[in-house]
Amino acid sequence: MTNKSFPRVRSVTGGTFLMPRHEFVEWVKQQGRDIHDPDINDWDICGDTLVHTAAKQGRIDVMEWCLAIGGNVNADDNLNAYRPLNCAAENGHLAAMKWLVEHGADIHWINKYGTTLMMDVAVGGSVEALNWLVSMGKEGDVSTGSSDGHTPMHDAAKHGRLAAVKWLKDHGADINAREDNGTPLQLLTVQIKIFQRGLRKAIKENSSNAWNKSTQLERMKATLQWMKKNGAV
Numbered sequence: 001m002t003n004k005s006f007p008r009v010r011s012v013t014g015g016t017f018l019m020p021r022h023e024f025v026e027w028v029k030q031q032g033r034d035i036h037d038p039d040i041n042d043w044d045i046c047g048d049t050l051v052h053t054a055a056k057q058g059r060i061d062v063m064e065w066c067l068a069i070g071g072n073v074n075a076d077d078n079l080n081a082y083r084p085l086n087c088a089a090e091n092g093h094l095a096a097m098k099w100l101v102e103h104g105a106d107i108h109w110i111n112k113y114g115t116t117l118m119m120d121v122a123v124g125g126s127v128e129a130l131n132w133l134v135s136m137g138k139e140g141d142v143s144t145g146s147s148d149g150h151t152p153m154h155d156a157a158k159h160g161r162l163a164a165v166k167w168l169k170d171h172g173a174d175i176n177a178r179e180d181n182g183t184p185l186q187l188l189t190v191q192i193k194i195f196q197r198g199l200r201k202a203i204k205e206n207s208s209n210a211w212n213k214s215t216q217l218e219r220m221k222a223t224l225q226w227m228k229k230n231g232a233v
Helices: 021-032 050-056 060-068 085-090 095-104 117-122 127-135 152-158 162-170 182-206 210-229
Strands: none
Touching: 021 060, 050 060, 050 085, 060 095, 085 095, 085 117, 095 127, 117 127, 117 152, 117 162, 127 162, 152 162, 152 182, 162 210, 182 210
């Protein structure tokens, strides 16, 4: 990015920036982005804009800078038709979600695959974010499915988000909702087998990622046991 891309602009909130200009430039470099790239909304190799990347990390300070120099909070990524708000939701960053909505992100947007924001929140597993969505009038999305029948319950179960599974069930979601690939329990069962294979490989290769996979696998197994005891098939 050229110096022209980083003008001496005011904070979009009308106050001072949450991070110095030189720290923002350094953050851009750390993401592997070309500092001379003229367009703040260009996609990187993963298909993300800088706003997407900052949202995944929950970096409100970075998003403040991005918006001040022309970043788009409603930009689609180049792979999954995801927006920064979806990215923040999937990673459990409620504060970033609120900030994005306050600055123009569309809370009602559904991507071309039929993915709602509540589905992405279910992936991240934040009960606080689920409660916030309800407070924002999105309680109807608890059981809303995509064209293939996929619901937030499928996402919460598949990723082993037990707290979210319990919350969704308590709020009327069908624990046995069926999509093209099966019920939430069936999706979780398949995911556990995938992680078991991945864990065995990581251990064999003495990978530093083995511990992380092991933790995720235990979380999934706990979710599986609870679901079986509470009527899931």
